[in-house]
Amino acid sequence: MMNDAFDLRLAETHIEVHKFRSGAIVAATFLALILQAFVPVYIPKFAVLDLPLLITIYFGLSRRNPSTGLLLGMVIGLLQDSLSGPTVPLGLYGIAKTIIGYLASSIGARLDTEHPAARLALTMMFFVVHQGFITLTRRLLLAEPEQWFTLRLAIAAAVNAVVAVLLFAVLDRLRRS
Amino acid sequence: MAGIPSRHKSLVLLAGVILLQVVLLAVQIKRDSQGRLLRVWTVGAMSPFQRAGAKGIGNIRGTWSHYFALQNTSRENEQLRRENDELKLRMNQLQSKATEADRLAALLNFRQAQRNVPMLAARVIGTSADSASQTIYLDRGERDGIRRNMGVITPDGVVGKVIESYRDTAQVLLLTDKDSGVGAMLADSRIQSPVGGTGEPLLSMKYIPTDDTVNLGEHVVTSGMDRIFPRDLPVGVVTEIKTGRPFQQVRVRPAANLQRLEEVIVLLTLHPMEQRKEPAAPAAASGKSVGGTAAVNP
Numbered sequence: 043m044m045n046d047a048f049d050l051r052l053a054e055t056h057i058e059v060h061k062f063r064s065g066a067i068v069a070a071t072f073l074a075l076i077l078q079a080f081v082p083v084y085i086p087k088f089a090v091l092d093l094p095l096l097i098t099i100y101f102g103l104s105r106r107n108p109s110t111g112l113l114l115g116m117v118i119g120l121l122q123d124s125l126s127g128p129t130v131p132l133g134l135y136g137i138a139k140t141i142i143g144y145l146a147s148s149i150g151a152r153l154d155t156e157h158p159a160a161r162l163a164l165t166m167m168f169f170v171v172h173q174g175f176i177t178l179t180r181r182l183l184l185a186e187p188e189q190w191f192t193l194r195l196a197i198a199a200a201v202n203a204v205v206a207v208l209l210f211a212v213l214d215r216l217r218r219s
Numbered sequence: 220m221a222g223i224p225s226r227h228k229s230l231v232l233l234a235g236v237i238l239l240q241v242v243l244l245a246v247q248i249k250r251d252s253q254g255r256l257l258r259v260w261t262v263g264a265m266s267p268f269q270r271a272g273a274k275g276i277g278n279i280r281g282t283w284s285h286y287f288a289l290q291n292t293s294r295e296n297e298q299l300r301r302e303n304d305e306l307k308l309r310m311n312q313l314q315s316k317a318t319e320a321d322r323l324a325a326l327l328n329f330r331q332a333q334r335n336v337p338m339l340a341a342r343v344i345g346t347s348a349d350s351a352s353q354t355i356y357l358d359r360g361e362r363d364g365i366r367r368n369m370g371v372i373t374p375d376g377v378v379g380k381v382i383e384s385y386r387d388t389a390q391v392l393l394l395t396d397k398d399s400g401v402g403a404m405l406a407d408s409r410i411q412s413p414v415g416g417t418g419e420p421l422l423s424m425k426y427i428p429t430d431d432t433v434n435l436g437e438h439v440v441t442s443g444m445d446r447i448f449p450r451d452l453p454v455g456v457v458t459e460i461k462t463g464r465p466f467q468q469v470r471v472r473p474a475a476n477l478q479r480l481e482e483v484i485v486l487l488t489l490h491p492m493e494q495r496k497e498p499a500a501p502a503a504a505s506g507k508s509v510g511g512t513a514a515v516n517p
Contacts (some may be wrong), residue, residue, distance in 0.1 A: 080346075125345075131243075
């Protein structure tokens with residue numbers, strides 16, 4: 043059973059739960075964190091991407107198990123916190139990505155998220171929600187004045203959504219057929 | 220979790236995990252971080268890959284430029300030779316003028332004054348994993364003598380300071396980070412005021428009284444008051460001035476290109492001012508005799 047894709051019947055619809063090749067999730071997570079920390083040294087504009095978030099969203103949507111999704115989001119978020127500067131306390135990205143992991147897997151269990159248009163819209167929404175939770179945490183817990191909405195956020199959401207469509211198509215190849 | 224309906228289990232888990240991280244955040248807010256174990260482990264695990272990546276890119280660049288990108292080499296060689304001759308001529312002219320120029324004299328004094336400050340070149344191997352904080356990782360660490368609070372510069376100017384030193388890696392807080400600051404002064408008027416990061420490309424000079432005159436394009440240099448950087452290192456140039464009370468809002472463009480750092484210099488001392496005292500007097504006296512070549516460098 044673990045080796046095959048199988049169908050989960052939810053809300054009268056067929057939703058396929060995808061399994062991945064062993065080590066695929068760990069490798070993709072690790073690669074995303076390395077690239078996020080390494081590439082901006084040479085290409086500063088690369089920092090607009092949030093690859094760890096895209097990985098959280100993808101595996102959340104594909105695995106469709108809220109518990110797995112939120113735990114994966116937590117691990118990725120805490121690792122990202124650890125690699126960030128002193129203005130980012132451990133838990134800031136952890137909380138935001140935990141929630142995104144949960145939401146992505148919950149939505150993935152109810153909707154067809156395989157179509158590129160759906161992926162584009164969902165990623166854009168998740169990106170904004172993710173930033174919303176980071177802003178909320180900064181304002182409430184860290185007492186830092188952070189703007190809710192900026193033009194940069196809108197551009198970053200669009201860029202990440204476009205990249206997500208391409209990245210998800212690549213990650214689809216890691217699925218077990 | 221046994222008595223909880225299965226559809227609510229994940230919600231309970233979500234609440235638990237978030238609560239745990241909120242507690243984690245709260246602990247950090249109360250106690251000032253001293254380099255947490257999770258950070259040490261994660262940085263330790265990532266830095267070999269970042270180091271390998273940086274080395275790999277260097278090798279690829281080297282291979283490409285030495286073996287493949289040679290189509291126009293001959294033409295470029297000829298052109299460079301011509302330019303080299305022109306530059307030699309221009310350099311000679313500049314060298315003769317340099318002895319009389321105030322600015323070059325100041326730079327020369329600075330160079331002489333820093334003669335006893337040990338320095339170490341390091342390569343940038345990584346950056347912050349988020350866009351909110353402005354930090355970089357270096358390929359040198361405690362084993363090379365790097366410690367917390369050591370200053371980091373480039374030949375162009377101040378970069379930041381070391382905030383964590385691991386065995387083979389060090390994390391540097393860039394001048395542009397919101398938590399960053401450096402003791403500084405205006406180069407011409409010698410008005411002192413700390414310069415801090417804003418999280419954006421420009422820095423902020425915060426405490427210049429409204430009555431003091433600041434000019435656009437004026438150079439900002441270190442004052443040495445923070446006891447991290449020696450005096451007269453370039454910090455940046457004034458690019459924006461807004462009147463305000465009781466202080467003016469002065470924006471400064473960093474002298475060092477902090478967006479594209481590949482190699483930096485770490486000042487391997489925690490007391491650059493004390494190091495400076497010994498040679499300062501003879502340096503000022505012998506400033507001209509050392510010549511313009513040294514003055515071009517700082």
